[in-house]
Amino acid sequence: MSAKTRSARLTVLGLTVPGLLGLAVSFVLPLAWLLRMSFNRGDSTGYIEETFTLDSYAQFVGDSYYWDMAWETTLLGLGVTVLTIVVSYPIALFLVRTESRFKGILVALAVAPLLTSSVVRTYGWLVLLGNQGVVNQALMGAGLVDQPLALINNRIGVYIALVEIMMPYMILCLLAGFGRFNQELEHAAQSLGANRWRTFWRIVWPLSMPGVLTGALLVFVLTISSFVTPRLVGGGKVFYLATEIYDQATATLNWPFAAAIAFILLALFAVVIVIYQRALRRIEAQ
Amino acid sequence: MSFLQLDDIVKKYPGAERPSVADFTLGIDQGEFVSLLGPSGCGKTTTLRMIAGLVEATSGRIHLDGKELTRTPVHQRGMGLVFQNYALFPHLNVARNVAFGLEMRRTSKAEAKRRVEEALDLVRLGHLSGRRIKQLSGGQQQRVALARALVIEPAVLLLDEPLSNLDAKLRDTMREEIRSIQRKLGITTVFVTHDQDEALAVSDRIVVMSEGVIEQVGTPEQIYEHPANRFVANFIGRANLFDAQITHTAGGVAELDVAGLGQMRAVDDQGAKGPATVLVRPHRMQVSKAAADDAHGTVETVVYVGDSIEYGVRVGDNTVSVQSVAGAAERLERGTTVRLSWQTEDALVLT
Incomplete structure (x- = not known):
């Protein structure tokens, strides 16, 4: 090996080691510890028996209550992802197309909610969606409903709040993913006989797929791992894997079981990332 | 239609x-x-x-x-x-x-x-x-x-x-x-x-x-x-545009008093009168050596571009471009005093 390549290797090593060390200490080690914990035996007294058993996983798999919860969590992830795409896409498309000199400001406004913690925004939704909230007051004032609609302490509220919280992430991903798009492509399609609808589905939508996929992955992962919003807006009445982990860890004090659920959630992430990679490769092969 | x-x-x-x-x-x-x-x-x-x-x-x-x-x-x-x-x-x-x-x-x-x-x-x-x-x-x-x-x-x-x-x-x-x-x-x-x-x-x-x-x-x-x-004369091809005063027009040809060049003739389709602009393309211009007291101007730049030589001739405040076929005429050096001329049919009065 020549001196030059050796020094190049040393440089690469030197530059990556600090980051790798950081990751190892703050992420890999705790995760390994958590994995070990999930094989211990715990009970509701908080007593943890050091052993090696699959009891916690068996408890999860053997109880249809947890299967339902995993299903609801997946459904929440998919539902919030799809709804977020639907409401964010027109905004992103507008921001890409606009020739307004306020474009920069508009983009900043679209992602400005990120400046506020999602906890604060969740409380905002509690105020808006509550029985005395703006939404119900307006609906009743307009005579559309007699009774306030139940918009919090249930799944509807969780969906509404999460979609809004996820929108800036989705818009950012969509904007970045529109790289290959320019309006002349729409003009070309129209000149070749495509109306607006077909121009959108044949040209705009396929070209935005990288952004849509990245946004979908990010939003799905953030949604199924989100805890504060389902907890607060759900009012402790709806259960997802993330809230269950918290309950098991802090209320029931069954750490091994909480750790097992955490790893099941991690498996769900892994599945989604594999699907994402496959889809992305298919798009890029085009 | x-x-x-x-x-x-x-x-x-x-x-x-x-x-x-x-x-x-x-x-x-x-x-x-x-x-x-x-x-x-x-x-x-x-x-x-x-x-x-x-x-x-x-x-x-x-x-x-x-x-x-x-x-x-x-x-x-x-x-x-x-x-x-x-x-x-x-x-x-x-x-x-x-x-x-x-x-x-x-x-x-x-x-x-x-x-x-x-x-x-x-x-x-x-x-x-x-x-x-x-x-x-x-x-x-x-x-x-x-x-x-x-x-x-x-x-x-x-x-x-x-x-x-x-x-x-x-x-x-x-x-x-x-x-x-x-x-x-x-x-x-x-x-x-x-x-x-x-x-x-x-x-x-x-x-x-x-x-x-x-x-x-x-x-x-x-x-x-x-x-x-x-505008068109300047935009399409290269053009020398001279300010001139029409003194007489007959049979589609105008007699002109061109600033810096004196009496010249040019094609005039429109029978214009008074002040006018005359267009002559550089390759239609002719340039010849002249004694200082008889000259229109001085050769300022000489650019050899293979099949032709391009002269920039200073006439008063303006520079006139002349393109002559290389080898066809004696090559002029910078600083040479020259007379400029053109064939009547190569010059056009613009309005």
């Missing part, structure tokens, strides 16, 4: 001080190749886009083959467009780009396949039909764009500066190719360019535009030999 007829077309963007295109009236015959030529911002692209339907005219009418299409949406106009940046669909391969317009027309698969092959053969890209767009060179992308526009058998082919992104050599070959395909298909074509050489080389007629108005419409020869005004 011509095949493609534009009447009093105006485009004024809201908030703009003056219209981008004003009172544009032009008839284009079937099979004709017409160039819209002018500096950037002259409204040529806006005009093309109004024909295509991508820009809505503020007022005026557009007729194609006797049918009004001023308000017809883009996708129903059936015009073939080639864009400056080609606007090829990056997610579709070459054949599917070309097939796009046929798919929109719901052409049967077999026929579409045949026509796509024909179109690609026409632009000599038959062997690349399966390629992805980003694997193509600029010239190849240009051909795909042309094939994609032609395959739908458009009534009119609209080309928006299609050659400006190609390097000089390729540009010349492509423009010949575009012209020969256009002749072969006999397709009515509107070609937008800011390059006068390009316009002169390919057009049946040229429309010279500036600041949204038509300055002159004519064949390349008419535009070059008989420019309508100073």
